[in-house]
Amino acid sequence: MLRKILIANRGEIAVRIIRACRDLNISTVAVYSEADKGALHVRLSDEAYLIGPAPSVESYLRIDRILDAAKRASASAIHPGYGFLAENADFARAVLNAGLVFIGPTPEAMELMGSKVNARRVAIAAGAPVVPGTTEPLDSYEEAQSVAAGLGYPVMLKASAGGGGKGMRFVEREEDLRSALETAQSEAAAAFGNAEVYLEKAVERPRHIEIQVFADTHGNFVHLGERECSIQRRHQKVVEECPSPINDASLRERMGQAAVEIARAANYVGAGTVEFLVSDVTRDFYFLEMNTRLQVEHPVTELVTGFDLVREQIRVAEGKPLSFTQEDVRWHGHAIECRVYAEDPANDFMPSPGRISFLNVPAGPGIRDDGGVTSGTEVSIYYDPMISKLAAWGRTRAEAIDRLRRALDEYNVDGIKTTLPFFRAIVRDDEFIAGRLDTGFIPRFNERQARAVEQVEETGAEAIEQRDAALIAAALDYARRQSQASANHQPGTEEQSRWRMAGRAALLNSRT
Numbered sequence: 248m249l250r251k252i253l254i255a256n257r258g259e260i261a262v263r264i265i266r267a268c269r270d271l272n273i274s275t276v277a278v279y280s281e282a283d284k285g286a287l288h289v290r291l292s293d294e295a296y297l298i299g300p301a302p303s304v305e306s307y308l309r310i311d312r313i314l315d316a317a318k319r320a321s322a323s324a325i326h327p328g329y330g331f332l333a334e335n336a337d338f339a340r341a342v343l344n345a346g347l348v349f350i351g352p353t354p355e356a357m358e359l360m361g362s363k364v365n366a367r368r369v370a371i372a373a374g375a376p377v378v379p380g381t382t383e384p385l386d387s388y389e390e391a392q393s394v395a396a397g398l399g400y401p402v403m404l405k406a407s408a409g410g411g412g413k414g415m416r417f418v419e420r421e422e423d424l425r426s427a428l429e430t431a432q433s434e435a436a437a438a439f440g441n442a443e444v445y446l447e448k449a450v451e452r453p454r455h456i457e458i459q460v461f462a463d464t465h466g467n468f469v470h471l472g473e474r475e476c477s478i479q480r481r482h483q484k485v486v487e488e489c490p491s492p493i494n495d496a497s498l499r500e501r502m503g504q505a506a507v508e509i510a511r512a513a514n515y516v517g518a519g520t521v522e523f524l525v526s527d528v529t530r531d532f533y534f535l536e537m538n539t540r541l542q543v544e545h546p547v548t549e550l551v552t553g554f555d556l557v558r559e560q561i562r563v564a565e566g567k568p569l570s571f572t573q574e575d576v577r578w579h580g581h582a583i584e585c586r587v588y589a590e591d592p593a594n595d596f597m598p599s600p601g602r603i604s605f606l607n608v609p610a611g612p613g614i615r616d617d618g619g620v621t622s623g624t625e626v627s628i629y630y631d632p633m634i635s636k637l638a639a640w641g642r643t644r645a646e647a648i649d650r651l652r653r654a655l656d657e658y659n660v661d662g663i664k665t666t667l668p669f670f671r672a673i674v675r676d677d678e679f680i681a682g683r684l685d686t687g688f689i690p691r692f693n694e695r696q697a698r699a700v701e702q703v704e705e706t707g708a709e710a711i712e713q714r715d716a717a718l719i720a721a722a723l724d725y726a727r728r729q730s731q732a733s734a735n736h737q738p739g740t741e742e743q744s745r746w747r748m749a750g751r752a753a754l755l756n757s758r759t
C-alpha cells in the first residue's frame with residue numbers, strides 16, 4: 248500500500264491527483280515554485296515543498312529538487328501528472344533508483360513509444376493498421392523523394408521525437424518536398440535535440456479519435472473506449488468528447504482491440520492513450536502514436552465509464568490487479584469537455600495573464616469542473632494558461648450540450664480574459680450540434696463566426712425588425728445581469744455571445 252504520494256505537478260492536474268489520494272486515505276505532498284505560493288494545489292495538499300523560482304526549468308523540471316522533496320517528506324511514490332516530466336524516461340528511472348514508486352509505465356515503455364518511428368513498428372508487430380509510410384527515419388532527400396512518390400501526394404513529414412503535431416509538415420507536391428524536409432529536420436533538431444523525421448501518407452479530412460487503455464502488472468489489458476478529439480486549434484485540443492459522434496459499437500470494438508494489442512506489444516503498465524486517425528469517409532482507422540501518461544481529457548472517459556482513472560493508476564502502482572475486467576466496462580451517456588484557457592479569443596488567443604478578481608464556477612446536474620485556480624489566483628506567464636476543464640455529462644449528446652451551454656453561461660471569471668466566449672459560441676454552432684467534427688472544424692467555425700458578425704453589421708439600424716429588437720434587448724439584459732451578478736466585476740470586461748430567437752441569430756459584442 249502507498250502511504251504518501253508526491254505530486255510532481257501544479258494546477259488542475261495536481262488538484263485532481265490530490266482528490267484521488269484523499270479518497271484513498273493516502274497523504275499528499277505538493278511541490279511548488281515561487282510563482283505558486285498559496286496556489287490551490289498547495290492549499291489542498293497535506294504538506295508542500297518549495298522547489299525553486301517560477302521558470303519551470305528551475306522548479307517543476309528539476310528532477311533533483313523533486314527527489315529531494317520526496318526524501319524530506321518520506322514519500323513512497325511520485326505521480327508526474329501530465330506535461331513537465333510525465334513522459335521523461337530519465338525522470339522515471341531516477342524515481343525508481345531513489346527507491347520510490349513511479350506512478351506510470353516503465354522507463355523502457357516510455358522510451359519505446361517516445362520514438363514515433365519505433366512506435367509505428369510496435370503497432371505493425373501488434374497487427375494494428377498504421378498510416379502507410381516509413382518505419383525508419385529518412386536518411387536523405389532522395390530516399391524521401393522515392394518513398395513519397397510511392398505513397399502518392401499529399402504526404403506528411405513528422406519528427407520521430409515529436410508528437411502532437413510539433414515538427415510536422417504537410418507536403419502537397421514534390422516541388423515542396425526538399426524545403427519541407429529541411430525545415431522539418433531543423434525544427435525537430437531545435438525542438439527535440441533529434442533531427443530524425445519520417446514520412447506518412449496524408450489522410451484527408453481525418454478525425455482524431457483516441458482509445459484509453461489500462462494495464463496492470465498481472466498481464467491484464469483493457470480499453471475504456473474512445474475520445475473524440477478532432478476539434479483542435481494549432482494542434483491543441485479544444486473540445487473532447489466520449490463517445491465519438493461517429494462511434495458505433497463495431498468501430499469501438501475494433502479500435503479498442505487494436506489499442507490493447509499495441510499496449511501488450513509495448514509491455515505497457517498503467518494508463519495510456521493510443522491515438523488513431525479515422526477517415527470520415529471510409530471509417531478506416533490508422534495508428535498515429537501512443538501517449539504514455541494520463542491525458543488532460545481523461546474526465547470524459549471517467550464520466551461515461553464511471554471509473555476513477557487516477558485511483559486505478561495508484562492501484563496498479565501498488566501492484567494490485569485492475570479493479571475491473573473488460574466485461575465490466577460499460578459506456579453510459581455522453582460527456583463533453585472544454586479546456587478553459589486564460590487567453591483572449593478576440594485577440595488571436597493571446598495569453599491573458601493577471602489576477603483573477605472574481606471566480607464563479609458552475610455546478611449542478613451533470614456538470615464537473617476540474618480547476619486549479621480560485622478568486623485571487625495570479626495567472627502567471629510561466630506555465631500553460633489552462634485554468635480549468637469544464638465537462639458536462641448527459642444521457643444523450645444533446646442533453647450534454649444543453650448542460651454545457653448552461654454551465655458555460657453560468658461560468659464567471661473576472662480580471663483576465665478567458666476562452667469562455669469562444670466555447671459559448673461553439674455549443675451554439677449548428678455543425679458542432681450536428682457532430683460534424685473533422686479536423687477542419689475550427690477554420691470553418693471561424694469563417695462562420697466572421698460571416699455572422701458581417702451580417703449583423705450589414706443589417707444596420709433601419710433593417711432591425713421587431714424580433715431582432717427583442718433578441719438584442721434580451722442579449723443586452725443578459726449582459727447587464729451578468730455584470731451585476733458579481734460584486735467584483737471589472738468594468739471594461741468584453742464578452743462575445745451568440746443569440747438565437749424565432750429563427751433569427753445575432754452576435755453580441757458587449758463591453759460592461
Ligand code: MV4
Nearest residue numbers: 378403411412447448449450455477479482686
Ligand atoms: C496526420 C494528419 C493527416 N495525415 N497524419 C496532428 C496532430 C498529430 N497528433 C497528428 N496530426 C495529424 N497527423 C497524417 N498521416 C493530420 C493531422 C492533423 C490533425 C489531426 C487530428 C486533429 C487535428 C489535426 C489538425 C491538423 C493536422
